[in-house]
Amino acid sequence: MKSTLFISALLATTLSFASCNNSNAKPLEKTNPEKPKPSENNKIQVALLLDTSNSMDGLIDQAKSRLWNIVNTLTTLKYSGKTPDIEIALYEYGNDGLTQQSNYIRQVTPLTTDLDLISEKLFALRTNGGNEYCGAVIQDATKKLQWEKANDNMKLIYIAGNEAFNQGGINYKEAISDAMKNDIYVNTIFCGSSLEGINTFWKDGADYGKGKYFNIDSNQSIQYVSTPYDDQISNCNVRINNTYIGYGSKGISKKMNQEAQDKNAQGVSSANYAERAISKSKTVYKNESWDLVDKVKQDPKAITKIKKEELPAELQNKSEAEVEKIVAQKTKEREAIQKEIGELGKKRQQYIDTETKKTKSQDDLGKAINTSIVALAKAKGYTVEK
Numbered sequence: 001m002k003s004t005l006f007i008s009a010l011l012a013t014t015l016s017f018a019s020c021n022n023s024n025a026k027p028l029e030k031t032n033p034e035k036p037k038p039s040e041n042n043k044i045q046v047a048l049l050l051d052t053s054n055s056m057d058g059l060i061d062q063a064k065s066r067l068w069n070i071v072n073t074l075t076t077l078k079y080s081g082k083t084p085d086i087e088i089a090l091y092e093y094g095n096d097g098l099t100q101q102s103n104y105i106r107q108v109t110p111l112t113t114d115l116d117l118i119s120e121k122l123f124a125l126r127t128n129g130g131n132e133y134c135g136a137v138i139q140d141a142t143k144k145l146q147w148e149k150a151n152d153n154m155k156l157i158y159i160a161g162n163e164a165f166n167q168g169g170i171n172y173k174e175a176i177s178d179a180m181k182n183d184i185y186v187n188t189i190f191c192g193s194s195l196e197g198i199n200t201f202w203k204d205g206a207d208y209g210k211g212k213y214f215n216i217d218s219n220q221s222i223q224y225v226s227t228p229y230d231d232q233i234s235n236c237n238v239r240i241n242n243t244y245i246g247y248g249s250k251g252i253s254k255k256m257n258q259e260a261q262d263k264n265a266q267g268v269s270s271a272n273y274a275e276r277a278i279s280k281s282k283t284v285y286k287n288e289s290w291d292l293v294d295k296v297k298q299d300p301k302a303i304t305k306i307k308k309e310e311l312p313a314e315l316q317n318k319s320e321a322e323v324e325k326i327v328a329q330k331t332k333e334r335e336a337i338q339k340e341i342g343e344l345g346k347k348r349q350q351y352i353d354t355e356t357k358k359t360k361s362q363d364d365l366g367k368a369i370n371t372s373i374v375a376l377a378k379a380k381g382y383t384v385e386k
Contacts, residue, residue, distance in 0.1 A: 042084040043153045044074055044377075045111050047141045051161040053094040053130040059160055059191055059218040059365060060125050065268050066222065066366025067119060068275035072345075073370040075282045077382045079152060084382075086284045087111040088118050089145050093137040094161065096129025103136035103168060104129070111145050115285055116254070119261040119276075132161050133168025134205065138186060139175035147182055154380055155182070157209070158369055160189035162218070165201035172201070176209045187211035187372050189365060191218035212375065214368035222364055224271035225355045229348040234270065236341045237262065237277035243334035245292035245327065248310045254290035274348065281341035293330050303327065349386065 050056070050063060074086050090108040098104045108121045138157060147155055157179060165172055165188070176186050186209025190197030194215040197203055206213035241262070246255040265276040279285050288294040292311075295302045303323050308316050315323055363371075374384055 042079045042082065043087060043148050044077060044084045045087045045089070045145075045147060045153065045155045046070075046074070046373075047089040047091065047111070047145060047157045049091040049093060049137050049141060049157065049159040050125065051094040051132050051163075052092040052125055052127045053096075053132055053161075053163075054127050055162065056094075056191070056218065057127050058220070060122075060127065062216075062218060062220075062222060062365035064122055064264070065272055066364065066369070067122060068265060068272060068279045069366050070369050070373075071115060071279045071284065072275060072282070073373055075279070075284055076384050076386060077154075077373075077377050078385055079382050083283055084154075085113060087113055088115070089141070090118055090121055091137055091141055092125055093134075094130045094132035094163075095127070096131070097126075098130075100131075103133045103140075103170070104131050105133070105137050105140050107140070107144060111147070113284070113286060114289070115279065116257050116261045116287075119264060120257055123261075123264045131167070132163045133170065134159055134161065134165045135170035135172035135175040136168050138172065138179060139170050142175065142179045142182065142184060147184065151183060152381075153183075154377060154382065155184040156211070156373070156376065157184055157186045158189065158372075159186070159205075160191060160216075160218075160365065161202075162191035163200070165205050172205055173208055176205060179209060185209055185211045185376055187369075187376075188213050189368050190215045212368075212372035214363055214372070216363050216365060216368055218365070220364060222269075222366070224269050225352045226271060227274075227348045227351045229344045229351065230270050230274045233274045233277045233341055233344050233348065234266075236337050236344070237273070237280065240277070240280055240334060240337045240341070243293060243330045243337070244287070245315070245330060246290055246312055247292045247295070247306060248290060250290040251310075251312060254287065258287075277341060278345040278348075281338040281345065292327055293334060296327050296331070346386070 048063070050060060052060065071086070075083065077084065089111040091105065092108055093105045095104055095106070098106050109117055112118065138159065141157055179186050186205060188202045188206040188211065190200070190202040192215060197213065197215045203213040241259065244255055244258065246252055262273070262276065266273040286294050288298045292302070303320055311323065315326065318326070377384065
């Protein structure tokens with residue numbers, strides 16, 4: 001029945017004033033506005049606004065199938081030679097299970113670095129109904145997500161669907177104008193023919209939001225390229241899971257969820273499972289909130305701060321020195337596996353690139369997002385490294 005969206009937003013300016021403390025000093029005068037300084041930790045923020053009305057099962061399936069591929073595309077981007085942090089938010093809209101008062105919109109997750117959480121919530125989405133209000137969901141994502149302000153951050157909204165883009169009481173041009181004031185680019189993906197998407201204002205939305213317009217067949221099954229490296233990468237994934245040490249109140253449940261999202265990816269396809277394993281080899285896949293190895297990377301003194309009862313049972317009778325030694329061993333082991341996955345991942349991608357040149361395939365959700373991410377990133381001064 002309807003459509004999906006994906007999102008991002010930011011912008012701020014600073015104003016400095018010259019002053020002097022002389023009693024005869026002139027009144028304070030405004031200087032020219034300064035440009036925002038580059039942020040210390042550059043971010044790429046992507047909001048995915050997904051239509052979960054009745055006819056969008058195929059679209060949700062494509063999102064599940066392409067999540068880790070999209071993450072891996074994001075990890076190829078560099079800004080001033082550094083890898084940005086990646087945050088993803090998830091919205092659903094157009095679902096009759098949501099309230100009319102909310103315009104049938106729900107923020108499923110805020111902008112977060114917790115990629116397993118995004119996967120968990122994405123696989124839990126169910127279609128129902130409904131009424132798809134593109135302007136309303138763009139406005140909600142623009143105003144309620146915590147977008148970074150500095151201009152060197154890249155902020156993107158993606159919205160996909162198959163009903164008219166101008167439905168609902170909130171004008172999509174006004175909503176997109178608010179996004180653009182915050183330097184958020186709005187990209188649209190219409191599920192149907194290109195001409196129909198143009199006639200129902202999807203292209204106009206992308207043009208207005210300085211983003212990209214795509215049309216896809218949301219009912220098309222994702223076509224994967226099986227490679228000679230998939231099994232090796234999958235084996236690495238099993239080994240890397242053994243390097244995670246859960247701690248604190250989230251330790252056990254988050255480690256279980258990590259394995260659950262492995263199974264979700266594997267249930268889609270062996271290629272998708274390999275893509276997830278590749279994501280886990282990147283710095284953007286970080287779990288310092290529950291994994292002791294990542295926590296110590298963030299804070300080298302973390303072990304001295306964690307209470308004994310917050311450690312897993314097998315470490316509670318160990319001294320701090322013993323725990324530090326175990327964490328160091330797991331860190332070294334993980335880094336070696338990540339390096340191995342990285343090398344296999346490059347060979348895998350080269351194989352895929354060679355095979356895909358032999359056939360011309362239609363855009364799906366992931367290809368549409370990946371293509372626009374790279375184009376918009378280059379326009380903002382990012383480089384792409386394979």
